[in-house]
Amino acid sequence: MTATLAEAAVRTRGEAFRRLFSARNAIVLLVGALIAYLALVPLVFLFWQTFVRSGHLTLANFRSAYSSVGLGAMLANSFAFAIGSTVLAVVLGTALAYLIVRTDIPFKPLMYAASLVPLIIPGVLHTIAWIFLASPTIGILNRNVFDHVPGLQGHPFNIFSIPGMILIEGLHLAPLVFLLMVASFRSMDPSLEESAVMSGATLRRVFFKITLPLARPALYAGILIMMVRGLESFEVPALVGLPNHIWVFTSRIWTALNALDPDYGQAGAVAMSLLVLTSLGIWWHSRLAKRARAFQTVTGKGYRPRPMPLGAWKWPATALIFVYFVVAVVLPMLTLAYMSTQEFYAPPTRETLSHMSLVNYTQVLHDPFIRTTAINSVILGLGSATAVMLFTAVAAWLVVRTQLPGRWLIDNLAFAPLAIPGLVLGVALLDVYLRVDLPLVSIYGTLWVLFIAYMTRFMPYGMRYASTSMFQIARELEESAATSGAGWFQAFRRIVLPLLVPGLVAGWIYIFIVSVRELGATVVLYSPGKETLAIAIWEKYRDGLFPELAALGVLMILALVVLVMIAAKLGAKVGIREA
Amino acid sequence: MQGMLSRRVWLGGAVVLTATAVLGAATVGMSAPRKAPPPSPLKTVLAQLKGLSPAAREAKLYSLAKAEGTLVWYTSLDTLLAKQIQAAFEAKYPGVAVNLVRAPSETLDARVLSEATAGTSGADVIETNGPDMFIFQHKANILVPYRASPYAAAVPARVRYDTFTGDRFNNYVVAWNTNLVPSGQEPKSWEELATSKWAGKISIEANDIDWYATLYQYLEQQRLAKLKPQPKTKNAIAAARAKIDGELDRFFAAMVKNSQIVSGHTTQANLLAAGQFAISVTTYAHYVEALQAKHAPVAFKPFVQPVLRREQGIGIAYRLQHPAAALLFYDWDLMKSGGQKALLDAGSAPTRPDMPDAQLQGARLVPIDLRTIVSNWGAWSKRWQSLIQG
Numbered sequence: 001m002t003a004t005l006a007e008a009a010v011r012t013r014g015e016a017f018r019r020l021f022s023a024r025n026a027i028v029l030l031v032g033a034l035i036a037y038l039a040l041v042p043l044v045f046l047f048w049q050t051f052v053r054s055g056h057l058t059l060a061n062f063r064s065a066y067s068s069v070g071l072g073a074m075l076a077n078s079f080a081f082a083i084g085s086t087v088l089a090v091v092l093g094t095a096l097a098y099l100i101v102r103t104d105i106p107f108k109p110l111m112y113a114a115s116l117v118p119l120i121i122p123g124v125l126h127t128i129a130w131i132f133l134a135s136p137t138i139g140i141l142n143r144n145v146f147d148h149v150p151g152l153q154g155h156p157f158n159i160f161s162i163p164g165m166i167l168i169e170g171l172h173l174a175p176l177v178f179l180l181m182v183a184s185f186r187s188m189d190p191s192l193e194e195s196a197v198m199s200g201a202t203l204r205r206v207f208f209k210i211t212l213p214l215a216r217p218a219l220y221a222g223i224l225i226m227m228v229r230g231l232e233s234f235e236v237p238a239l240v241g242l243p244n245h246i247w248v249f250t251s252r253i254w255t256a257l258n259a260l261d262p263d264y265g266q267a268g269a270v271a272m273s274l275l276v277l278t279s280l281g282i283w284w285h286s287r288l289a290k291r292a293r294a295f296q297t298v299t300g301k302g303y304r305p306r307p308m309p310l311g312a313w314k315w316p317a318t319a320l321i322f323v324y325f326v327v328a329v330v331l332p333m334l335t336l337a338y339m340s341t342q343e344f345y346a347p348p349t350r351e352t353l354s355h356m357s358l359v360n361y362t363q364v365l366h367d368p369f370i371r372t373t374a375i376n377s378v379i380l381g382l383g384s385a386t387a388v389m390l391f392t393a394v395a396a397w398l399v400v401r402t403q404l405p406g407r408w409l410i411d412n413l414a415f416a417p418l419a420i421p422g423l424v425l426g427v428a429l430l431d432v433y434l435r436v437d438l439p440l441v442s443i444y445g446t447l448w449v450l451f452i453a454y455m456t457r458f459m460p461y462g463m464r465y466a467s468t469s470m471f472q473i474a475r476e477l478e479e480s481a482a483t484s485g486a487g488w489f490q491a492f493r494r495i496v497l498p499l500l501v502p503g504l505v506a507g508w509i510y511i512f513i514v515s516v517r518e519l520g521a522t523v524v525l526y527s528p529g530k531e532t533l534a535i536a537i538w539e540k541y542r543d544g545l546f547p548e549l550a551a552l553g554v555l556m557i558l559a560l561v562v563l564v565m566i567a568a569k570l571g572a573k574v575g576i577r578e579a
Numbered sequence: 580m581q582g583m584l585s586r587r588v589w590l591g592g593a594v595v596l597t598a599t600a601v602l603g604a605a606t607v608g609m610s611a612p613r614k615a616p617p618p619s620p621l622k623t624v625l626a627q628l629k630g631l632s633p634a635a636r637e638a639k640l641y642s643l644a645k646a647e648g649t650l651v652w653y654t655s656l657d658t659l660l661a662k663q664i665q666a667a668f669e670a671k672y673p674g675v676a677v678n679l680v681r682a683p684s685e686t687l688d689a690r691v692l693s694e695a696t697a698g699t700s701g702a703d704v705i706e707t708n709g710p711d712m713f714i715f716q717h718k719a720n721i722l723v724p725y726r727a728s729p730y731a732a733a734v735p736a737r738v739r740y741d742t743f744t745g746d747r748f749n750n751y752v753v754a755w756n757t758n759l760v761p762s763g764q765e766p767k768s769w770e771e772l773a774t775s776k777w778a779g780k781i782s783i784e785a786n787d788i789d790w791y792a793t794l795y796q797y798l799e800q801q802r803l804a805k806l807k808p809q810p811k812t813k814n815a816i817a818a819a820r821a822k823i824d825g826e827l828d829r830f831f832a833a834m835v836k837n838s839q840i841v842s843g844h845t846t847q848a849n850l851l852a853a854g855q856f857a858i859s860v861t862t863y864a865h866y867v868e869a870l871q872a873k874h875a876p877v878a879f880k881p882f883v884q885p886v887l888r889r890e891q892g893i894g895i896a897y898r899l900q901h902p903a904a905a906l907l908f909y910d911w912d913l914m915k916s917g918g919q920k921a922l923l924d925a926g927s928a929p930t931r932p933d934m935p936d937a938q939l940q941g942a943r944l945v946p947i948d949l950r951t952i953v954s955n956w957g958a959w960s961k962r963w964q965s966l967i968q969g
Contacts, residue, residue, distance in 0.1 A: 070968045131855075138854045160839070242785065243839035247968055255785070255968075257689070259960060344875045345853040427689065434697030445701070523686060527701065542683050543657045544849030544866070 024488040031394045032410055038456040039413040042420055042428040046275075049428075050268030061265035062272075065256075070247060078248040080162050081169070081237070082230030088170025089226050092324060093177025094219065098207065099317050101185040102193075104307040106318060112182075113565070114325040119175035119510070120560040121332065122517040123235040124537060125553040128546070129332035130168045131239065132339060132347075134159035140335060143347045160244040169236050171328040173229055177222040179510055180468060183503040184218030185211070187472050193308065203308060217471045221464045224281045228418050231274055234520055249274055250421055257423055267424060275419040333557070340550035360551035370536055370552065374559075377516045377533040380447060384454035385512040389504050392462035397496060400470040401478070411463070418460035422520020429453050430524055445527040453521040458511045465510070469503025470496075509567050513560065621723055621895065624902045633729050637910065643903030645674040650904035652677050653691065653702040655684035655711075656891075657845050659869070660925045667921035668911055675904050683843060684708050685786070695721045700898035703905040706912075709738075709745065710789050712892035713953045716742045722894040728906075730913035734930040737946065738890040745890030746912050746919070748928040750864040750939060751790050753883035754848070757876040759857040766858060766883055769798065773833035780857040783838040784847055785967065787861045792959040793887050793947045795831070799823055834860070835966050852877050865926045868938055872926070882942050889947040890930060 050061050096115040099105045118126070134141050134157040141157050158164060192214065196206045212219065237248045249270055256267040310317055339345055341356035364370055392414065398404060399411045417425065429452065433443040443449045473496065481491040497504075519534045526535055533556055540549035624643060628636050644650070654661050658681050665677045682690065684707050694700050695718060705715070705722065715721040722742035731744045738745025753772070755765055759780075766772055772781055802823045803816075810819045839856050841847040848866035851859040852875035862879065864886070870877050893912050895905050912918030919929040928936035952959065 074968075132853075135855055137856070238842060243782075243841060245840065245967075252968075255964065257685075259685075259786070343873050344849065344870060346875075347854065427693075430689075430693045431696065434693055434699060444699075524689060539658060539681070542843050542845060543659065544843075544845035544847075545658075546849055546853075 022488075027394055027489075028398060031391045031398070034391055035395055035410055035414050035459065038452070038459060039416045041432055042425050042456060043416060045428040045432060046268050046271060046420065046424065049264050050272050053265065061263075061269040064263075065252075065266045065269035074247045074249070074252060077162065077241070077246050078231060081165050081233075081241075081248055082227050084162065084166035085169035085173060085230045085233075086223060086226035088166060089173035089177050090219070090222055092170065092174035093179075093222065094181050094212075094215075096174070096321060096324065097178045097181035097185055098211065099310075099321065101182055102190070102211065102308055103310045103317070105310060105314065105321075111318075111321050113561075114321060114329070115178050116175050116509075116564065117325070117557075117561060118172055118328040119179075120513055120564060121172070121329070121557055122519075122534060122537060122553070123172060123233075124239075124519060124534070124541060125336065125549075125557075126172050126332055127168055127235045127239045128541070128549070129335045129339075130159055130164075132335050132345065133157075133331055134164065136160070138347045140338075140347060141331075160240055160246075162246060165236050165240050165246070168240060169230060169233055171324075173226055174324075174328070176229075176510065177226065179506045180218045180222045180225075180465070181215060183465065183469055183506045184215045184472070186502050187469060187499070188214055197308070203310070203313075206308070218468045220284075221468050224284075225418070225461070225464060227281060228277075231277065232418070232421050234422065250423075253421055254423060257427065264427060267427075271419070271421055271424045274421070275416070277419070333554070336550040336553050336557075339547055340554055342547045345546045360548045361555070363548060364551045364555060369531070370533075372529065373531045373533045373536045376447060376530060380450055380454060380532065381512045381515040383451055384458060384515045385508045387451075388455055388458050388462040388511050389466070389508045392459060392466045392507070393497065393500060393504060394492075396463060396466035396470045397492065400467050401475065411467075414463040415460045417456045420457075422457065422518065422522075423524065425453060425457060426521035426524030429456075429521070445530070447530055449525050450522060450530070450532070453525055454511075454515045454518060457518065457521060458514060461510060461514070462507050465503050465507030466500065469500045473499050505568070509564055512567065513564070516556075516560065619723060620897070620899055620902050621725065621906065624906060625727065628906075636729065637907075640903055640907040640910065641672055641675070644672065644901070644907045647901040647904045648674070649676040649678055650703040650901045650908055651680060651701055652908065653680045653682075653687055653705045653707070653896075655682065655687050655707040656927075657681075657866075660865075660922075660927060663925040664912075664918060664921050668908060668918070671911065671917065672907065675907065677908070684711055687711075688714075691715065691721060692718070698898070700896045702896040703899040703901045704893060704908050705743075705896055706746065706893040707891065708749070709890045709892050709947070709949045710953050710956070712743045712894055713740065713949045714956075715894070716740060717953075720897045723897050723899075725895055725909075728910050728913060730910055730915075733915070733933075734913060735932060738892075738930050740892065743892035743894030744909075744913060745930045746893045747891050747922050747930060748888050748936075749891055750928060750936070750942070750944070751787070751887040751889070752862055752864045752867065752879040752942075753858060753860055754851060754862040754864075754867045754877055754879040755858045756851055756854050756856075757878050759854055765878075765881065767881075769794070769834075769883065770830065772858070772860060772883075773830050773837065775837075777858060778837045779839070781834070781838050782841050782847055782851065782856040782859045782861075783835060783967075784844055784861045785840050785842045788956070788959050788963045789889060789947050789949075789952050790861055790887055791831070791963050791966075792952045792955070793945065795827055797885065797887075797945055798827055798830075802826075831966060832969070840967055848877070864936070864938060865928065868926045880941070884943045885945040886939065886942040887947055888944045890949070 051057055051059070053060060093115075096111075100108060100111050100115065105111060121129075131139075133139050136142060136158045139157060139159065146156055159168070188211075193206050193210050196210050197203075201209070231249055234250045234254065237246070237251045238254060240246075241248060242251055253267045253270045256263040256270070338348060340360050341358065342352060343355070343357075346352050395410055395414055399407045420428070429449060430444075433449050433452075436443075441448055443452065477495050477499070478491050481495050482488075486494065516532070517534055518532070519538055522532055522535055523538060526532065531539075533552075537549055537552060537556075540546075540552065624640075627643070628639060631639060652665070656664065661679055661681045665679050668677055669675070680687075680701070687705075687707055688711050691700075691702070691705060694702075700721075705712070712722070724741045726739065726741065728744070731739055734745060753766060760766075766777070771777070799820070803819065806819055810816045838860065841850060844861070844863045845866055847859050848862055848870060850856065851862065851867075852870045854876075864879060867877050867879050893909060895902075895909060899905055910917075913931075914920075915931060915934065919931050919934055922929045923934055923936070928939065
């Protein structure tokens, strides 16, 4: 009797042991630990830096951060800028995605590319281009276009204003919304729309009553990310806001960090406020997860999506995309191209146009420094995009699919770094990895520290891409795989992953691009020989070498366009066929 | 399916999370540096140089430096200039490579301070703004106290410090775009820049606290000296000063209100050349000179007087890897035929009084006094921030 009990106990223990170390649990644990590590290390540092002063808990940093002058105006500016650019980006991005994925708009691949290219232009380049386009004194639009329009008085475009900032940021962020919405529209069962159309609903009615509500997870994620990005944006407030005394959260943080005796505590206090705001956003977004099943439209049923006919709206809609492309891409690119041919920047006149040369390109192409930075950027882009999408796919499954207690914690942890401005993350990681080396690899002074920074910084985006797609895949597919005898790993690899691929590829491309563009954290963390392309641009900017910067920018954008096209082609082959 | 995830997995996960959190906290909570400061790394090299003539010293240092092969130079000098200095040194001393780390001064500061906190250093030689060097001097074990370079004696005593020596000057001039400010219309005085004539047409750099403090004190002294009759009693002087300070506060506020705020002096100079604003109030003269060489429409003469002048300093890092190469570079940088000439050739202003910058002839030069300004840095910095953020 006792023997049997003991045997049973041993068996149970063995069973539990075996279960504990199954492939699934190992992966789940590993991913959880990785996310916790990436998110917590800088967060703990941020807390410590903000609330502890010489070994004592204190609120002094908050007092000094919030007793300074101009606080009300700063808050108002921050929200006006963030909300304005969110509205612009979400409306534009959603419209573009809908037109391209769900309607019979002509030239689809071209239109798809046109909507994505703005994403590729690094923020600092895009912002500088717009300064030279729409500055009231030297802007090409003002000087070379509006001056010659009869009846027009003065210079109507002043980019150094909140509407100007919103325009730049909104145009630049729209492709991110576009990517999120494309993934969502693509993996949406169109039968609901088709039934509505067949029941006589107008196209507009179908869009607002059926399509948009179904795309809600992606839409909310888009709004959330845009708001945070707007609050966290650095280049636009620094280059366009500051000259006209428009202060926002990040310029305050930056000023505190940029001082000779950097006030990390005060920067931390401001960053902490951003963190609270974004946490509220996450809480709001997570309430959606509870109603997740309502949005599942990728089911076991077969479907054959049919594009909505636009009818009379076909050409106006095409024109809309065209105008967007011209404003967001062609004008800034032309400005950069013009600038790259000059010795120093001056608005185009007959004289400057007669002094064009390609010498800046020769200089850039023959610069061994630029070559090194390009290689580093590609390594980091490929590495962080792949790593982030792999582990966030598992994490998203964990959060959306399982009932694991505390999975919200993983969701929040993966999302938390979004609230840490790049600069602050850079400073935090620098202080951490100057003191600690991980086993086997040395971190500081190598590309590893940038790799860790990028994984941390872009994990939230990976998570959004992966979980948005995951929301829409009905559990029944996995359940049937399990019924048919597939193990967890097999089901994940054979069913979930392939269905996720459109979302994952979109996320991968996005993270690749933002890694190449990343500046805030890199500028604090890079070491000699480990610079990136964005650093090269930044250096040229700080050295006032606008023409060389423009030449480098033009080359970089062209290279990225090619890389992204390759990635999109490969992604389309690996994933399920496009909707 | 969720039932298959045992509670134990969750417990295990929780343990990992907690451990990570604790590890993270412990990691960043360590405020003590990991390594104790090493003894002065220059000792052994300096011992070998004792009693040598300058030429023999140079030869000895060069042979030791060649054995080290390289040195890391942190500088906030702009890239074009820094590369010229690097090339000049490497041409003079083949076999000693200069590993150049150029960054904006704020980035460089963040890096040096972080490395110091962690008890490491990437640099052998650091060269940046005087106030920054002075702050480094006050923090333990960033710069090695070193006054023994035979070439330091040639620069004014005022720019020699315990841990660094001024090797060049940055001269703050008021510069303008000649297309936008026709000849005869140039600003003639500081007061003029605060008038509505220039509203929105001038520019100030975001971090020029030392400029602000020096100009403020200079104008205060000027106005005090001009008072007639001169106040005699302590109270009368204080009252007069308070009145003048009130006027000056209004003057600076009006000038800042007139300004576009730009971060970075090179960027500011280039935007001036492009015509983004008509006047730049806080320009470094050598950037304007570099732009003039490219035929950009910029000028700073006749001067708005005075021209404020601040020394940039070179110092040796405490935790360095290449002591002989660092000493060689330091000596060379202060040598008349070495770094000083290279700086002058590149358009910068060396500190040696026998190598004046011809472009600054006629300027009334007022030195920025690092010692007094840095000791009141917090207060000046606060006033400046409220001025530009208000």
